[in-house]
Amino acid sequence: MTGRKELTADLCVIGAGSAGLSVAAGAAQMGARTVLIEAHRMGGDCLNTGCVPSKALLAAAKAAQAVRGADGFGVGRQAPDIDFAAVRRHVHGTIAAIAPHDSEDRFRALGCTVIRERARFLDPSTVLAGNTLVRARRFVVATGSRAAVPDLPGLDRLPFLTNETVFDLAERPRHLLVVGGGPIGCEMAQAFRRLGAEVTLIQRHRILPKDDADAAEVVRRSLVADGVTVLENVGIERAEQVGTDIVLTLSDERRPIGSHLLIAAGRRANVEGLGLEEAGVRVTAKGIAVDKRLRTDNRHIFAAGDVAGGPQFTHWAGHHAGVVIRNALFRLPIRVSERTLPWVTYTDPELAQVGLTEAQARDRHGDGIHVLSAAFADNDRARAERHAEGFAKAVTDRRGRILGATIVGPQAGELIQAWGLAMAGGLKIGTLAGVIAPYPTLGEISKRVAGGFYTPTLYGPRTRWLVRLLARLG
Numbered sequence: 001m002t003g004r005k006e007l008t009a010d011l012c013v014i015g016a017g018s019a020g021l022s023v024a025a026g027a028a029q030m031g032a033r034t035v036l037i038e039a040h041r042m043g044g045d046c047l048n049t050g051c052v053p054s055k056a057l058l059a060a061a062k063a064a065q066a067v068r069g070a071d072g073f074g075v076g077r078q079a080p081d082i083d084f085a086a087v088r089r090h091v092h093g094t095i096a097a098i099a100p101h102d103s104e105d106r107f108r109a110l111g112c113t114v115i116r117e118r119a120r121f122l123d124p125s126t127v128l129a130g131n132t133l134v135r136a137r138r139f140v141v142a143t144g145s146r147a148a149v150p151d152l153p154g155l156d157r158l159p160f161l162t163n164e165t166v167f168d169l170a171e172r173p174r175h176l177l178v179v180g181g182g183p184i185g186c187e188m189a190q191a192f193r194r195l196g197a198e199v200t201l202i203q204r205h206r207i208l209p210k211d212d213a214d215a216a217e218v219v220r221r222s223l224v225a226d227g228v229t230v231l232e233n234v235g236i237e238r239a240e241q242v243g244t245d246i247v248l249t250l251s252d253e254r255r256p257i258g259s260h261l262l263i264a265a266g267r268r269a270n271v272e273g274l275g276l277e278e279a280g281v282r283v284t285a286k287g288i289a290v291d292k293r294l295r296t297d298n299r300h301i302f303a304a305g306d307v308a309g310g311p312q313f314t315h316w317a318g319h320h321a322g323v324v325i326r327n328a329l330f331r332l333p334i335r336v337s338e339r340t341l342p343w344v345t346y347t348d349p350e351l352a353q354v355g356l357t358e359a360q361a362r363d364r365h366g367d368g369i370h371v372l373s374a375a376f377a378d379n380d381r382a383r384a385e386r387h388a389e390g391f392a393k394a395v396t397d398r399r400g401r402i403l404g405a406t407i408v409g410p411q412a413g414e415l416i417q418a419w420g421l422a423m424a425g426g427l428k429i430g431t432l433a434g435v436i437a438p439y440p441t442l443g444e445i446s447k448r449v450a451g452g453f454y455t456p457t458l459y460g461p462r463t464r465w466l467v468r469l470l471a472r473l474g
């Protein structure tokens, strides 16, 4: 075709976010001729409008909270002096510091051909990106997701924030209304509250409904203790602007009023305008339909990351990338597995999960499970650091096979990794119980939980009988 550039490749990746970048980096370094197409910003959501800015904002909020809490250690008695413009510089400085890792330069250096255009399938084996036609043996659609905007009467007539705009606020909101109590809603509610805004969080169910109910309750109490108004199990009837204020009318007739509105009510897969129909790729309400090998209905086209409709995490996108590479380049029938997928909500305290929650384990295994737990109140390090809220809990089958673990408390995201490793390695609970954990560490809590599996036997009547018998024998 005239005026058009044509490229042929082994692999063409659409979207340079967590999933697409991992696929492209792996494939290029393994020698595949790889084309990477990105319409907007290299790094996608995670780097620019997701994980990175949200964790940077939470870190600033934690620093502010540490000032408030210093009094408890006998160190000063003061309120934090928060310079919101400087907080914003910290957030954007963090993005800038990480950006080179996801940059066009780096990917070109790895051997990828990078095209900064919007991509669209013309037919099952051709993609058009700007002026370039790409023909490839395999394609990967990794176009991610965006904030789902609820169908709320009045919402279309007022300004609202999403994860794409909230990190660009020049000034701290006076009163932030947060719609949605999933991970984004809870993290942002706590961050803005600790940075000095009034915050009201409105959630249709309980907060963090995908998580263990007892653990979510610990997070809820912490949000309330920080001063967040948490309104749960309530619908929103309409939204309106009254002067400069935003007013929501709830199903129970309460009317929270705020200066800003953040929509954090779930995600919608980016499937529009991609020519998926022309490519023979089927889409459902959740996203692109894929099998366990991440193949779409067109066996030459894979989907990875948020657009594939499953869990939405950067590390899950990374797992997807490994599955796609092995299927697409090596033709190995590798499947995705959620069995040891961890997830963490980075509130303070953090809430971390791997494997089944207690409720899920009961659903699947009935009463044939052991539930083991320990409180951070009994962990000496947590006490010393005045972070003794929360608990760790594990669920095993009758024989001590670990089915899942939940940790809510300080550093829960770090602590859950021992449980993920144990599950991935097929270790039984006895291995964790036998670990020599350094004292005093937060990690001792895992050994304590695991040890609970043996407590009834260890301190039971049979052991006591045996000890007395051996004592009598001299």
Ligand SMILES: Cc1cc2nc3c(=O)[nH]c(=O)nc-3n(C[C@H](O)[C@H](O)[C@H](O)COP(=O)(O)OP(=O)(O)OC[C@H]3O[C@@H](n4cnc5c(N)ncnc54)[C@H](O)[C@@H]3O)c2cc1C
Binding pocket: 014, 015, 016, 017, 018, 019, 020, 037, 038, 039, 040, 041, 042, 043, 044, 045, 046, 047, 049, 050, 051, 052, 054, 055, 117, 118, 119, 120, 142, 143, 144, 145, 163, 184, 270, 273, 274, 304, 305, 306, 307, 312, 313, 314, 315, 316, 317, 346
């Ligand atoms: C506020 C927030 C906080 C989060 N925090 C965490 C966290 O702490 N930990 C965690 O694991 N996960 C977190 N997530 C989720 C995580 O960001 C996503 O799961 C991850 O970014 C998904 O990666 P992806 O590659 O599927 O999509 P994306 O990162 O969205 O990348 C998709 C890319 O495709 C591009 N694109 C779209 N259409 C086209 C097209 N037609 N042509 C070319 N390019 C296109 C987009 O511009 C984008 O760059 C968070 C998300 C949000 C919103």
Ligand SMILES: NC(=O)c1ccc[n+]([C@@H]2O[C@H](COP(=O)([O-])OP(=O)(O)OC[C@H]3O[C@@H](n4cnc5c(N)ncnc54)[C@H](O)[C@@H]3O)[C@@H](O)[C@H]2O)c1
Binding pocket: 150, 179, 180, 181, 182, 183, 184, 185, 187, 202, 203, 204, 205, 208, 209, 234, 235, 236, 264, 265, 266, 267, 311, 312, 313, 343, 344, 345, 346
């Ligand atoms: N720490 C992390 O790993 C992290 C952090 C942020 C986001 N994420 C990822 O991003 C995804 C999206 O996060 P999210 O919090 O937007 O989604 P989510 O779907 O987990 O939570 C959104 C919540 O909003 C509620 N909701 C929906 N419509 C509502 C309405 N009209 N009124 C009141 N409540 C309403 C829903 O009940 C739901 O619980 C998550 O699935 C998660 O995987 C991960």
